[in-house]
Amino acid sequence: MVCLIAITVMVTPCLTACGQENELTEKVIAAEEVIIEGEAVPLANVPEKATILVPIASGTTTYEGGSVLMDASNTSQGYVMIKYTGKNDKIKVQVTKGSGTTYTYNLNARDAYEVFPLTEGDGSYSVKVFENLSGSKYSQAFSKSVNVKLTNQFLPFLYPNQYVNFTANSETVKQGLEVTKDTKDDLKKVELVYDYVVGGFTYDKVKAKTVASGYLPEVDNVLAKKKGICFDYAAVMTTMLRSQNIPCKLVVGYTGDIYHAWINVYTDESGWVDGMIFFDGNKWQMMDPTFASSGKKSESIMKYIGDGSNYTAKYAY
Template structure:
């Protein structure tokens, strides 16, 4: 069933183990009344005679509460974006398929011949996301990361250097009914499918994982154990680089962007909503991964890059205070992290 995301700060999560005030981090449908420690009155006693209904001929209908619990897939669960063709906008240079905006994505392809194309997607009053677009005439997937609202989609062709001319523009109104869709489907930055080696490896790694926290920890541990940082690639990578998660897995090395994309692909294929977030911590351009956990909501910075290494802020560790005091203070201060983009 559809689960409601509730943003909770790390500080609230870290205190959750010792706090009874859990309503802010509780997903809808899970908020059963807390058991009282007071002794029941005679009428409430489990040993008292049952009280008759007011009208035995009119039984009371009591609906079971729906509880959004994580159901770990048997293997993997990969969603496939589709250009359905039911809602499209086009000119002679670009074709936008907005048929599945309710799932949190659009699909776009370039129809011209210019070798260097840019796309800008802007939600009204929010951040502009700039992407490169291939010129092969095939669709690419772009998430509507900022949620429901009015978006402007623009395509630009290169004129010279960093100068571009507008080739296409379209306003669309997105009513996203699957709020987790942007962070469960593959997209240009986190590109995978059911046949991907990354998906198959993720399923094998998580075969014995007991719950969502275990899935996150097992995937993190696998990636940092098996993938080495590629310093040569980091020194030569060009603007517009996009990770290929299966190549990274096969070569067992990559840059920070590769680490993030691989972990995100694996987590999404285990049906865990995951944001690959890019922003700043202090003056450092930084990356981290947020995941949605049932009963807790979005957990920020659960996997993060500190400028040197990828680290795991396991929510179990955080709530028990087992991380170092320095780490706990840092991750507990949300102002240290200024997210700019979520993919």
């Protein structure tokens, strides 16, 4: 089995919330029955404190339908908040920009808001909520269309969400600060985070064979066990970087026929770089990261990145 993690890196100024409301248009929907299959699990400046952006339901712009309440007050920050108050124990949320990729999430919270990111940039998003009928059959319970204009394109990749779930009190956040405390350079921070995770964690081959659809990494549990699949590795590294104001995508997709997760990080010097970190089935490897800061890309990296069959991104969280 081959599982890859890729990293890319970014230095950005501190990002602030914007109070601008986005135009929202309501859809009139008819009840419909759909089949929703479970998603496969991908196997593959020194801060004095962490920079944690906390998603909130501000209550400025809300929409309700049945047992669903959506708070769309902060779409300019790259997310909506959804609360389900009904009795159904299996709820799905689908987020789609235009006619593009549909992101399907489990709604895990009950009687509390849960955050759902808007990761495809500016534009019109459809947000739908489905209640389970039986098996993989779901009935649509709620639908809204949201027009999004982000305050900053990197905001969706700085906030926590269910795939990269952390708070200011997370041990993973604290450990990330400890690991990088001796440097102000963001590229060096990425290298140090990589060395810490890859050098100290063990790839869990048993978990890779038994993990079920709907699995979500719990970064503090992974940190405590020092063991996980590439999805876990990616979530831990993303947490450590986002919490230091380094925009970071947790990307899920394919390398050849293998479903896996990797990380893209951004810097002004390099932009987004794919394929920097990979798992060959035996050990993790990191290609020389210095090319990113200098703008020079090694022949081996460019050969790998340039082969479209190596990386096919499906989702970015």
